[in-house]
Amino acid sequence: MIKHLSILPLLAAFSIAANAATLTFSDTVSMPNDTDVSIYIPKFNTTTDIDPAPGAYNSTVGATLTSVTVTVKALISGANVQMDNDSASPQVGTARLQNLVNSYSGPNTLNTSFLQSIEQSDMQLNTSQEFSLAATSGDTVGAFNATMASDYSSWSPGTLEAGDSGVINPLIYASDYEGTDDLVFTINSTYTTSATFIGDDGFFQGNTPNGQFFVEVTYEYSPVPEASTYATIFGLVIFVFVGLRRRI
Numbered sequence: 001m002i003k004h005l006s007i008l009p010l011l012a013a014f015s016i017a018a019n020a021a022t023l024t025f026s027d028t029v030s031m032p033n034d035t036d037v038s039i040y041i042p043k044f045n046t047t048t049d050i051d052p053a054p055g056a057y058n059s060t061v062g063a064t065l066t067s068v069t070v071t072v073k074a075l076i077s078g079a080n081v082q083m084d085n086d087s088a089s090p091q092v093g094t095a096r097l098q099n100l101v102n103s104y105s106g107p108n109t110l111n112t113s114f115l116q117s118i119e120q121s122d123m124q125l126n127t128s129q130e131f132s133l134a135a136t137s138g139d140t141v142g143a144f145n146a147t148m149a150s151d152y153s154s155w156s157p158g159t160l161e162a163g164d165s166g167v168i169n170p171l172i173y174a175s176d177y178e179g180t181d182d183l184v185f186t187i188n189s190t191y192t193t194s195a196t197f198i199g200d201d202g203f204f205q206g207n208t209p210n211g212q213f214f215v216e217v218t219y220e221y222s223p224v225p226e227a228s229t230y231a232t233i234f235g236l237v238i239f240v241f242v243g244l245r246r247r248i
Contacts, residue, residue, distance in 0.1 A: 089135055090132065
């Protein structure tokens with residue numbers, strides 16, 4: 001007669017061996033107006049370990065890549081638009097901040113539906129704010145004046161971002177995301193401040209804000225179990241085998 005013997009320890013050992021690990025790389029660089037800028041992210045390297053995190057070691061050597069998540073953003077900060085109404089009548093002024101992405105290139109980001117997860121248009125930015133401006137306070141007509149009166153408004157939207165994130169189709173891992181070189185993400189943007197008025201004699205002053213380009217890539221993978229893990233599994237197999245022999 002064979003008595004029941006729990007194999008939970010053995011199952012637990014196999015679970016440990018199969019645990020997934022994650023590895024994330026990110027970078028943020030300055031994005032000057034009308035200038036190509038690039039970010040380089042290491043590909044998933046199964047021949048040389050790329051894990052940079054001390055104390056959280058999960059070797060990528062011989063590992064199996066199971067998932068890739070990519071996030072790309074354009075960030076605009078420091079914008080300011082000031083509006084002055086020189087008309088004798090009140091009017092509405094609209095302050096605007098725009099980021100026009102002239103070009104973007106990066107690795108393939110097809111999702112499970114074979115649609116592009118991250119596109120150039122995802123990083124476009126177009127935001128605005130309307131202000132009711134009173135009739136002129138008596139400043140010089142025909143030029144912008146920071147009167148600080150009710151015919152004047154100032155708009156500073158802070159830091160704004162536009163971008164997208166996607167989990168990449170596993171059918172394209174090997175071609176684009178595994179290797180010994182880098183993934184290259186390149187962008188060229190033009191960002192501007194402006195204002196429009198509903199009425200006559202409206203004037204504005206705007207600045208060129210600051211731009212940044214952000215990329216993050218997260219690899220999820222199954223590392224090759226360490227020798228100690230194999231030893232644990234082997235020991236539990238022997239333990240179960242001996243236990244079974246004793247219960248027969």
